[in-house]
Amino acid sequence: MENYIETSRKVSLFIYRSIVRCFITTPMRWYSNLQWHIIKEQFKEIGSNVQIAFPFCGYGLENISIGDNFLSGERLKLRAFGEWEGVKYTPQIKIGNNVNIQTDCHISAINSVIIEDNVLIASFVYISDHSHGTCDYFESLISPIKRRLYSKGAVCIGKNVWIGEKATILPGVTVGEGSIIGANSVVTKNIPAYSIACGTPARVIKRLK
Incomplete structure (x- = not known):
């Protein structure tokens, strides 16, 4: 019973x-x-088998291309600003095939951010090709949100790169193919291919090839 x-x-x-x-x-x-x-x-171009977790935040989707087999975690922010404070830009965000981006990542462009094939990006990563203003004294008298967006150059993440959690990739940076960026790193300059870089600012601590 x-x-x-x-x-x-x-x-x-x-x-x-x-x-x-x-x-x-x-x-x-x-x-x-x-x-x-x-x-x-609304995307400029999007491949097959694409999975973006919701909620998702995307601006300027008509300037964003995503390849095949893309996978993201929740709260991904893809922002391609065509205009800010009356100034027009021609941005592009281009993501290759087999790219995996984890939760709470933010990718922003007024110029160009390119992420090539087979890239793995951990959570809370920030990638941007621009800043609010140019660190000029007179601009400092203006609210940061009202300052003109300024790009120091495009960002390119090469094939097979692994970016660790809470890393930041700043404007004008190229991360070479096969490299690894350590967690919490701030990348302010180019990282050669097949390197391990970490720190603030990030520096190469080991060459893989």
């Missing part, structure tokens, strides 16, 4: 959990899929 009661309890619990999944999880998945089908039409 006790075994029967225990079995009945487990069956009832299974049914209850299944109903909860049906009425809560499934509609959320439907909403995300519907939202994704609407958004993907």
